[in-house]
Amino acid sequence: xxxxxxxxxxxxxxxxxxxxxxxxxxxxxxxxxxxxxxxxxxxxxxxxxxxxxxxxxxxxxxxxxxxxxxxxxxxxxxxxxxxxxxxxxxxxxxxxxxxxxxxxxxxxxxxxxxxxxxxxxxxxxxxxxxxxxxxxxxxxxxxxxxxxxxxxxxxxxxxxxxxxxxxxxxxxxxxxxxxxxxxxxxxxxxxxxxxxxxxxxxxxxxxxxxxxxxxxxxxxxxxxxxxxxxxxxxxxxxxxxxxxxxxxxxxxxxxxxxxxxxxxxxxxxxxxxxxxxxxxxxxxxxxxxxxxxxxxxxxxxxxxxxxxxxxxxxxxxxxxxxxxxxxxxxxxxxxxxxxxxxxxxxxxxxxxxxxxxxxxxxxxxxxxxxxxxxxxxxxxxxxxxxxxxxxxxxxxxxxxxxxxxxxxxxxxxxxxxxxxxxxxxxxxxxxxxxxxxxxxxxxxxxxxxxxxxxxxxxxxxxxxxxxxxxxxxxxxxxxxxxxxxxxxxxxxxxxxxxxxxxxxxxxxxxxxxxxxxxxxxxxxxxxxxxxxxxxxxxxxxxxxxxxxxxxxxxxxxxxxxxxxxxxxxxxxxxxxxxxxxxxxxxxxxxxxxxxxxxxxxxxxxxxxxxxxxxxxxxxxxxxxxxxxxxxxxxxxxxxxx
Amino acid sequence: xxxxxxxxxxxxxxxxxxxxxxxxxxxxxxxxxxxxxxxxxxxxxxxxxxxxxxxxxxxxxxxxxxxxxxxxxxxxxxxxxxxxxxxxxxxxxxxxxxxxxxxxxxxxxxxxxxxxxxxxxxxxxxxxxxxxxxxxxxxxxxxxxxxxxxxxxxxxxxxxxxxxxxxxxxxxxxxxxxxxxxxxxxxxxxxxxxxxxxxxxxxxxxxxxxxxxxxxxxxxxxxxxxxxxxxxxxxxxxxxxxxxxxxxxxxxxxxx
Numbered sequence: 001x002x003x004x005x006x007x008x009x010x011x012x013x014x015x016x017x018x019x020x021x022x023x024x025x026x027x028x029x030x031x032x033x034x035x036x037x038x039x040x041x042x043x044x045x046x047x048x049x050x051x052x053x054x055x056x057x058x059x060x061x062x063x064x065x066x067x068x069x070x071x072x073x074x075x076x077x078x079x080x081x082x083x084x085x086x087x088x089x090x091x092x093x094x095x096x097x098x099x100x101x102x103x104x105x106x107x108x109x110x111x112x113x114x115x116x117x118x119x120x121x122x123x124x125x126x127x128x129x130x131x132x133x134x135x136x137x138x139x140x141x142x143x144x145x146x147x148x149x150x151x152x153x154x155x156x157x158x159x160x161x162x163x164x165x166x167x168x169x170x171x172x173x174x175x176x177x178x179x180x181x182x183x184x185x186x187x188x189x190x191x192x193x194x195x196x197x198x199x200x201x202x203x204x205x206x207x208x209x210x211x212x213x214x215x216x217x218x219x220x221x222x223x224x225x226x227x228x229x230x231x232x233x234x235x236x237x238x239x240x241x242x243x244x245x246x247x248x249x250x251x252x253x254x255x256x257x258x259x260x261x262x263x264x265x266x267x268x269x270x271x272x273x274x275x276x277x278x279x280x281x282x283x284x285x286x287x288x289x290x291x292x293x294x295x296x297x298x299x300x301x302x303x304x305x306x307x308x309x310x311x312x313x314x315x316x317x318x319x320x321x322x323x324x325x326x327x328x329x330x331x332x333x334x335x336x337x338x339x340x341x342x343x344x345x346x347x348x349x350x351x352x353x354x355x356x357x358x359x360x361x362x363x364x365x366x367x368x369x370x371x372x373x374x375x376x377x378x379x380x381x382x383x384x385x386x387x388x389x390x391x392x393x394x395x396x397x398x399x400x401x402x403x404x405x406x407x408x409x410x411x412x413x414x415x416x417x418x419x420x421x422x423x424x425x426x427x428x429x430x431x432x433x434x435x436x437x438x439x440x441x442x443x444x445x446x447x448x449x450x451x452x453x454x455x456x457x458x459x460x461x462x463x464x465x466x467x468x469x470x471x472x473x474x475x476x477x478x479x480x481x482x483x484x485x486x487x488x489x490x491x492x493x494x495x496x497x498x499x500x501x502x503x504x505x506x507x508x509x510x511x512x513x514x515x516x517x518x519x520x521x522x523x524x525x526x527x528x529x530x531x532x533x534x535x536x537x538x539x540x541x542x543x544x545x546x547x548x549x550x551x552x553x554x555x556x557x558x559x560x561x562x563x564x565x566x567x568x569x570x571x572x573x574x575x576x577x578x579x580x581x582x583x584x585x586x587x588x589x590x591x592x593x594x595x596x597x598x599x600x601x602x603x604x605x606x607x608x609x610x611x612x613x614x615x616x617x618x619x620x621x622x623x624x625x626x627x628x629x630x631x632x633x634x635x636x637x638x639x640x641x
Numbered sequence: 642x643x644x645x646x647x648x649x650x651x652x653x654x655x656x657x658x659x660x661x662x663x664x665x666x667x668x669x670x671x672x673x674x675x676x677x678x679x680x681x682x683x684x685x686x687x688x689x690x691x692x693x694x695x696x697x698x699x700x701x702x703x704x705x706x707x708x709x710x711x712x713x714x715x716x717x718x719x720x721x722x723x724x725x726x727x728x729x730x731x732x733x734x735x736x737x738x739x740x741x742x743x744x745x746x747x748x749x750x751x752x753x754x755x756x757x758x759x760x761x762x763x764x765x766x767x768x769x770x771x772x773x774x775x776x777x778x779x780x781x782x783x784x785x786x787x788x789x790x791x792x793x794x795x796x797x798x799x800x801x802x803x804x805x806x807x808x809x810x811x812x813x814x815x816x817x818x819x820x821x822x823x824x825x826x827x828x829x830x831x832x833x834x835x836x837x838x839x840x841x842x843x844x845x846x847x848x849x850x851x852x853x854x855x856x857x858x859x860x861x862x863x864x865x866x867x868x869x870x871x872x873x874x875x876x877x878x879x880x881x882x883x884x885x886x887x888x889x890x891x892x893x894x895x896x897x
Contacts, residue, residue, distance in 0.1 A: 027716070397752060407782065628838070
């Protein structure tokens with residue numbers, strides 16, 4: 001049933017492999033597993049789907065091994081988890097020497113002849129899953145129902161239905177009749193037998209109904225009113241009588257509350273017991289003064305004191321033992337368990353969330369780090385906290401490292417060589433800084449000697465075109481054509497408001513190609529990710545024009561919204577694209593970075609969700625405020641207490 | 642109180658005059674010398690006994706590592722952590738080097754380079770000769786990042802660019818790879834130094850200028866010795882046969 005089972009070291013050497021009958025080579029799916037799950041810190045749940053296969057894996061952090069099993073996605077094998085655990089234990093115990101003593105050389109030179117053990121474990125696992133076979137249904141003969149007659153199942157008052165069962169049992173066992181004999185025929189046979197035996201009279205239908213009704217009443221009446229004859233029922237039918245309420249009497253005068261004498265006159269109002277204390281509340285207040293809100297800090301302080309007092313003696317008691325325990329924890333090697341790590345991970349998760357990382361991403365990250373550290377042996381003088389912090393820091397740096405090359409200038413040079421413009425599209429929600437950062441990026445490109453065409457595809461927002469025109473004018477003033485060999489470095493391509501953005505973009509690109517511009521920067525209107533028609537329009541723009549770089553502009557102030565925005569943008573781009581491999585977001589521009597001091601979690605959220613790099617960071621509103629991301633600095637700011 | 646102290650001071654002074662002083666001084670000097678020697682030896686020993694295997698993903702580093710150490714062919718997967726082992730350079734020389742195989746994946750490579758670059762005596766940069774044409778920009782970028790690293794520039798470990806997978810017919814020759822890399826690194830010098838500065842002020846390209854300004858980049862302009870060899874970790878006879886690693890092994894002997 002399994003396609004393959006591999007055991008390999010984290011350093012990359014395959015120690016043992018089991019190839020199923022029809023499975024293809026195991027390397028490609030396992031590589032995909034490693035790249036997308038383990039290296040992107042998504043190791044929270046231990047299964048992964050790749051094309052037609054489901055892969056389940058387990059990490060051994062003590063000896064740095066990975067166990068992977070692959071099987072067809074359509075099968076649901078229940079024994080896989082247990083199989084992995086068993087194989088893990090057995091393999092580790094069998095080859096413990098190789099791992100411990102010789103390190104990499106041991107792995108290289110050792111022969112891992114595990115096939116027989118594996119087949120045995122596989123057989124055991126398969127058998128254990130077959131134990132709970134579906135239960136066979138009882139035959140009719142075996143059930144209790146065949147023992148009863150049909151008549152005795154009708155409940156009648158005063159009859160004892162069970163006494164018939166014994167007779168029927170004997171008669172039933174004598175018969176060799178199979179279940180194929182239908183119940184009615186059996187019932188009729190029983191009837192005939194009963195009528196022959198003369199046990200019961202045949203009751204008429206009406207009398208049966210009457211008897212049932214009496215049964216019903218009898219059961220639902222309270223104690224004491226057991227048997228009611230049907231006669232009182234008949235009496236009530238005689239005449240319609242006015243309903244008499246218990247609490248009211250039929251005196252109309254009493255019911256008339258519209259006593260005009262009491263309305264509006266103070267004397268007629270009955271003198272109640274007026275308790276001024278209850279109405280006014282606080283006796284000690286000064287009349288006319290407005291008091292502030294009372295803080296409840298005093299109560300809280302009291303509570304804390306109360307809580308602390310009982311805890312103090314326990315601290316004293318555990319003091320000595322705790323001290324030795326701490327020392328024991330510092331020296332010597334002990335392996336990390338989930339319980340050790342949980343409190344530390346909780347604290348780290350809260351710390352990350354306090355630093356503006358999206359909540360679900362913080363949870364997934366901590367899960368992944370826990371999986372990576374479980375069972376790892378700590379060195380001497382390292383505490384659990386420091387190990388977890390170290391691992392988390394490495395994981396964060398890993399996430400922020402770009403998965404692909406980030407070098408816009410190099411790609412622009414390539415496009416220049418092919419005599420076509422390099423097209424960059426900026427998309428994002430409203431107000432994140434697309435136009436401002438577009439201007440900054442065009443300034444940077446001009447400084448490096450590339451000519452830029454700005455396409456104003458924001459045809460909705462009032463003043464968008466004028467804004468870009470102002471930027472163009474300023475940039476041309478900063479870099480006049482004279483200093484660049486008579487060439488205007490920046491030009492604006494606009495068609496006013498209200499037109500179709502995708503059409504303007506296409507015209508702008510062909511204009512750039514004709515005029516020989518190196519880069520085209522396309523500015524789009526901001527849109528909310530939930531706005532379906534606008535998302536469709538954006539997807540159309542990108543699908544039709546096929547830009548070289550699609551940049552998502554996101555502000556660093558965003559919190560959990562970042563996840564939602566990116567997921568929905570990517571989904572919209574994927575859904576509305578006709579191509580086999582749709583163009584998704586290629587990079588992220590993180591803006592307004594100067595407004596957060598060290599709450600830099602948005603960078604983590606965005607790169608984790610898309611696994612695309614952060615290409616630029618905007619740190620202000622002037623043209624020079626464009627930076628590139630430094631992973632170590634961001635992680636340092638994130639882990640700072 | 643001073644009066645109380647004086648007789649004590651007198652006693653102390655009397656004690657110090659005499660052979661005791663000499664022995665104390667000698668002891669202190671011995672400690673100092675031992676300390677210095679220890680530091681020196683420590684420095685010598687720990688510095689730079691390692692040969693790093695770097696390269697992109699799927700270049701063949703782990704297989705090369707396995708072949709050098711055990712001579713056998715092993716199946717490999719993408720490495721997640723480093724592996725290191727002591728390698729006997731040749732039969733007669735008793736010098737050992739520590740071979741360290743680092744993962745090539747983009748998110749891990751810089752981290753591991755940071756960890757091991759100080760101990761590097763030599764660097765073997767493994768290049769996939771078959772996929773080179775497609776990956777030339779990525780190869781050049783990684784090579785650039787290795788070359789402008791301040792520690793690497795300071796220590797100037799010997800650099801070998803091993804053009805792996807020569808057993809495949811479509812593999813590019815070492816000469817072609819050298820020319821292409823020089824051209825690419827020439828361009829990268831310009832683009833990387835022009836990239837926006839990093840968030841905390843340190844420039845991404847590093848203030849180090851690779852090679853000489855004004856002239857086209859050449860590997861001979863680097864402070865370290867660079868060589869190009871062709872090799873094949875898999876071996877032309879398939880998995881059972883020997884790997885074609887002669888040039889690599891000779892270089893290792895030279896470097897150790």
